[in-house]
Amino acid sequence: MVNPPQIIHADFFAYQREIPSDFVDLVISDGPFGVTTQAWDRPGNIQQFNLELIRIFSRILKPGGSAYLFGKPDCIDFIDYRPHLQLNAKIIWYQPSRLAQGRINYTNNYDIIAYFSKGNASTFNLEDIRVEQLVELEHRKRCENVPSVKNGTYGRTMFNPKGKNPGDVWGDIKQLTYRSKELLDRKYLNTIQKPEKLMERLILASSHPGDLVLDPFAGTGTVLKVAHRLDRNAWGVEQDEKLIQAIHKRLGLG
Numbered sequence: 001m002v003n004p005p006q007i008i009h010a011d012f013f014a015y016q017r018e019i020p021s022d023f024v025d026l027v028i029s030d031g032p033f034g035v036t037t038q039a040w041d042r043p044g045n046i047q048q049f050n051l052e053l054i055r056i057f058s059r060i061l062k063p064g065g066s067a068y069l070f071g072k073p074d075c076i077d078f079i080d081y082r083p084h085l086q087l088n089a090k091i092i093w094y095q096p097s098r099l100a101q102g103r104i105n106y107t108n109n110y111d112i113i114a115y116f117s118k119g120n121a122s123t124f125n126l127e128d129i130r131v132e133q134l135v136e137l138e139h140r141k142r143c144e145n146v147p148s149v150k151n152g153t154y155g156r157t158m159f160n161p162k163g164k165n166p167g168d169v170w171g172d173i174k175q176l177t178y179r180s181k182e183l184l185d186r187k188y189l190n191t192i193q194k195p196e197k198l199m200e201r202l203i204l205a206s207s208h209p210g211d212l213v214l215d216p217f218a219g220t221g222t223v224l225k226v227a228h229r230l231d232r233n234a235w236g237v238e239q240d241e242k243l244i245q246a247i248h249k250r251l252g253l254g
């Protein structure tokens with residue numbers, strides 16, 4: 001039995017002091033990127049801001065717990081996170097449909113989701129996040145004939161009929177558009193609301209039913225909604241009163 005999602009109306013940096021150490025199984029942090037003109041998106045130096053978050057996550061995570069930190073390609077450049085958390089992957093969330101309007105450089109069309117853990121990750125549920133193999137039979141056969149090296153010995157590369165590891169470039173989950181049924185309001189498009197499928201993959205991979213999932217920047221409550229549906233305990237912190245109301249409505253909490 002999981003508890004109803006906890007929605008906390010607060011500034012995360014102030015609130016986090018009340019969270020005990022070694023307490024949280026999974027953090028999903030989709031906070032400021034420092035790229036828009038919205039008041040909440042002006043973190044100053046984004047790398048220093050993210051380092052402060054990483055320090056906090058390191059304290060509140062259980063040993064082996066995981067944290068996903070969303071940002072732009074440079075979001076953790078030139079900071080030393082290694083004393084605090086282990087970086088396991090920099091997932092690229094590729095959005096080919098992002099408007100390519102740049103004139104003097106290549107337009108950025110991906111976000112980073114930096115995947116950290118406190119020591120080695122204790123949970124990685126690959127079986128729950130496999131994705132379809134998009135290879136034709138001929139190619140598949142060819143792959144199976146290419147030996148793979150495991151512990152120094154050669155073996156057949158096996159095609160797994162249940163699907164493959166999603167890898168670290170995710171182009172299969174689209175950002176919401178104004179037509180998406182799950183979009184709560186057009187004003188949340190692009191900068192705020194994220195697709196449920198994206199949060200679902202992170203939650204399934206890095207937590208178990210009954211675990212505690214924390215979203216320090218809850219926005220419209222996507223993580224809370226999906227985590228609850230997947231039988232995880234969910235806590236979300238959000239500083240904007242209007243979004244707190246939107247979360248209550250979305251989760252049917254009156």
Ligand SMILES: C[S@@+](CC[C@H](N)C(=O)[O-])C[C@H]1O[C@@H](n2cnc3c(N)ncnc32)[C@H](O)[C@@H]1O
Pocket residue numbers: 010011012013030031032040041191192193194195216217218219220221222223237238239240243
């Ligand atoms: C990108 S949005 C999160 C969107 C969310 N993942 C969703 O799907 O709806 C970031 C949110 O962080 C909130 N925020 C920014 N700084 C905060 C802080 N210090 N404490 C709590 N919330 C904050 C903003 O109000 C904004 O709603």
